[in-house]
Amino acid sequence: MTIVVWVAVVIVSITAFVLLLSRDWRIELGLLGIQYLSVFWLTSQHWPMSMAAIKLVTGWMAIATLGMTQLNVKETIVRGPQFWPQGWLFRLFAAGIVIVIVIASTPRIDSIIPGIGLPVIAGSLILLGLGLLHLGITTQPFRVIIGLLTVLSGFETIYSALESSILVAAMLSIVNLGLAMVGAYILTARNPENI
Amino acid sequence: MSAPLIWIIIPGVFGIFALLITNQRILFFLGGVLALLLAFIAIIIPIDTALQFGNLSLKIAPAIEILGRRLVLIPADGPLLAIFYGLVAMWLFGAVLTKTSNRLVPLGLLISSLMIASIAVEPFLYAAILIEIAVLLAIPLLLPLNKTPGPGLMRFLIYQTLGMPFILIAGWMLAGVESSPGDLDLAVQSATILGLGFAFLLALFPLYIWLPMLAEEASPYNIGFIFWIMPTITIIFGLGFLDRYAWLRASESLQQALSIGGIIMVVTSGLWSAFQRHLSRQMAYAVVAETGFSLLALSLPPEKAIQFVFLLIIPRSLALLVWALSLTRLHENVGLLRFSNVTGLARKYPFASAGLILAHLSVAGFPLLAGFPVRIALWEGLAAESLGMAFWFLIGIFGLLTGAIRTLAVLVKAPQGTGWEFQEPSTTSIIIGFAVISLFILGIFPQIFRPLVGNLPAMFEHFGK
Known part of the structure; x- marks a missing residue:
């Protein structure tokens, strides 16, 4: 069972890592879908399976919302300000640093908040760290939404160990879906000819 | 009647229905009047206090329960509600000059009700x-x-x-x-x-x-x-x-x-x-x-x-x-x-x-x-x-x-x-x-x-x- 949880952590690391490097929205949404599957598995370590499934269903609904919108908008390449280094080598290097920080800080957090479990902490921190990195190096709306969903997944994974209220789970699901809808709205607003 | 119903749910529900109204003048009028009414109620009717009108007794309960959690507005929240909705009314009435009523009235009321809910939630x-x-x-x-x-x-x-x-x-x-x-x-x-x-x-x-x-x-x-x-x-x-x-x-x-x-x-x-x-x-x-x-x-x-x-x-x-x-x-x-x-x-x-x-x-x-x-x-x-x-x-x-x-x-x-x-x-x-x-x-x-x-x-x- 523990091995399966660690496999989920590895999958989360790979998906968040590739999300950072990829530039194709189809691949990004596919990776996000796999990422939500791992988040579901990590969350189920502290929540009942049926409750943890909320994360999976919500995440996939968010992906469907974003995917449907992207299918219907004209693809326009909007280049943001280029003052930060954004090449794939830089992103690879920055992601490597995040992974090293996560490896170093996971046991420490485990000692501060005992009972969560190393894999859940590691998975959560990887999502948080790589999600924040994602947000830090892009201004493109679609990628910002992907970054925010990743950060929220990381937070919800660790928070599931601390709070098991159904209402909180429901409200966080509303936030995730709302974020996807806002993303869809922003993507549509970028392309007013699609209205 | 409960206070959260009046100052949270009613403006929120109105905000949702207002999304369907496209006439700016009607929207500005309805939204502004509703906010003003909520401010007025907050001033004249104290929460959790029984008021007698002849044989009729009116009391606004302070709390409602939703999925095991409570929304509570205590009597001391009254002045804040009056100020808040009074100011919301001013913003909504002003929207007609700026031709933004079709967005500001529904979304403004929804945001206002969520903000009040954030103060009331337990x-x-x-x-x-x-x-x-x-x-x-x-x-x-x-x-x-x-x-x-x-x-x-x-x-x-x-x-x-x-x-x-x-x-x-x-x-x-x-x-x-x-x-x-x-x-x-x-x-x-x-x-x-x-x-x-x-x-x-x-x-x-x-x-x-x-x-x-x-x-x-x-x-x-x-x-x-x-x-x-x-x-x-x-x-x-x-x-x-x-x-x-x-x-x-x-x-x-x-x-x-x-x-x-x-x-x-x-x-x-x-x-x-x-x-x-x-x-x-x-x-x-x-x-x-x-x-x-x-x-x-x-x-x-x-x-x-x-x-x-x-x-x-x-x-x-x-x-x-x-x-x-x-x-x-x-x-x-x-x-x-x-x-x-x-x-x-x-x-x-x-x-x-x-x-x-x-x-x-x-x-x-x-x-x-x-x-x-x-x-x-x-x-x-x-x-x-x-x-x-x-x-x-x-x-x-x-x-x-x-x-x-x-x-x-x-x-x-x-x-x-x-x-x-x-x-x-x-x-x-x-x-x-x-x-x-x-x-x-x-x-x-x-x-x-x-x-x-x-x-x-x-x-x-x-x-x-």
């Missing part, structure tokens, strides 16, 4: 999620479908969303501090995480970079509404934390952090405002300064702090309303609000120009205007604590005043012999005129809102004592 940690949902609703308000989103909007979304996880985690840790008060490390960690959460939510230094960016991108009126409602309610939410945790309230480190954070906000916003050449960005820096004033007020001894925080609410709201209305009028006519585009506009739009200048001067604490009495009281309170702080406060105020004077110079600048060419619609002139007069009335007679504002600290169990 356990109060859920407030962070409700504020986040309100932030998500603010996006369509700030971004019309025919506009490309700018970096300011994206940063607004990112920064406000990042605030929520910090607050939720901090809340969980604070519960741990409550059960083991001797654990100093846990207390420091939880206070730090809480501080980070509020730094994101309130856009504290240096996280306020999105405010001027967003002000430049969005409609001045709608952004004015968001700049008013978000910090105001978030500060009240923050007061809830201070009220609940005695160790946090008594912490000297927190007082120092608040005073240093506040003074940095006031000084930096004053300096940026002094050198700013865009009218919307000037408004954003004024909002940053206002948040700084609130932090400085919170850094004072608790009995003064709570009074000052509430005294700041009405002048700030009124100044922002006048500012946003005036900016919208100018924006509709010149588009870009850079100094180079608005030169000499005072001769065409004297009321909007006057409103803009006087609102700016009010935020800067100019005598006779709404902001003056509370600024002078705050300055006195700061001077009693630290002369250095009082000096830096003055520098910040001086920066804001410089910004106002530069704006005035640009608006009235015109070649010699240029005549007046009034191009303002009379309704706009009358409404801005009334709003400006109210800025003066509040400045000259600050005690008129005392009966409402004076009772606000009673909302809190410990601050109210």
Whole structure:
């Protein structure tokens, strides 16, 4: 069972890592879908399976919302300000640093908040760290939404160990879906000819 | 009837149905009247007190339960509800002048109801999620479908969303501090995480970079509404934390952090405002300064702090309303609000120009205007604590005043012999005129809102004592 949880952590690391490097929205949404599957598995370590499934269903609904919108908008390449280094080598290097920080800080957090479990902490921190990195190096709306969903997944994974209220789970699901809808709205607003 | 039903659910449900109404005039009228009615009910009908009308007895229950959690509005919340919905009504009535009713009325009411819910919800940690949902609703308000989103909007979304996880985690840790008060490390960690959460939510230094960016991108009126409602309610939410945790309230480190954070906000916003050449960005820096004033007020001894925080609410709201209305009028006519585009506009739009200048001067604490009495009281309170702080406060105020004077110079600048060419619609002139007069009335007679504002600290169990 523990091995399966660690496999989920590895999958989360790979998906968040590739999300950072990829530039194709189809691949990004596919990776996000796999990422939500791992988040579901990590969350189920502290929540009942049926409750943890909320994360999976919500995440996939968010992906469907974003995917449907992207299918219907004209693809326009909007280049943001280029003052930060954004090449794939830089992103690879920055992601490597995040992974090293996560490896170093996971046991420490485990000692501060005992009972969560190393894999859940590691998975959560990887999502948080790589999600924040994602947000830090892009201004493109679609990628910002992907970054925010990743950060929220990381937070919800660790928070599931601390709070098991159904209402909180429901409200966080509303936030995730709302974020996807806002993303869809922003993507549509970028392309007013699609209205 | 229960208080949350009246002041949270009814405006929220109306907001949803209002999305279906397309007629701007009907929307502005219905939305404004509803908000005014809610304010009026809050003034005349006390919560949780039975009123006798002949054989009829009327009592508004303070709480309702939803999925095992409670929304509670206690009798002491009445004045806040009256002020809040009164101000919402002013914003919604003003929307008809700016032709933004179709967005502002439904989304404004939904955001307002979520904000009140964030104050009423128990356990109060859920407030962070409700504020986040309100932030998500603010996006369509700030971004019309025919506009490309700018970096300011994206940063607004990112920064406000990042605030929520910090607050939720901090809340969980604070519960741990409550059960083991001797654990100093846990207390420091939880206070730090809480501080980070509020730094994101309130856009504290240096996280306020999105405010001027967003002000430049969005409609001045709608952004004015968001700049008013978000910090105001978030500060009240923050007061809830201070009220609940005695160790946090008594912490000297927190007082120092608040005073240093506040003074940095006031000084930096004053300096940026002094050198700013865009009218919307000037408004954003004024909002940053206002948040700084609130932090400085919170850094004072608790009995003064709570009074000052509430005294700041009405002048700030009124100044922002006048500012946003005036900016919208100018924006509709010149588009870009850079100094180079608005030169000499005072001769065409004297009321909007006057409103803009006087609102700016009010935020800067100019005598006779709404902001003056509370600024002078705050300055006195700061001077009693630290002369250095009082000096830096003055520098910040001086920066804001410089910004106002530069704006005035640009608006009235015109070649010699240029005549007046009034191009303002009379309704706009009358409404801005009334709003400006109210800025003066509040400045000259600050005690008129005392009966409402004076009772606000009673909302809190410990601050109210």
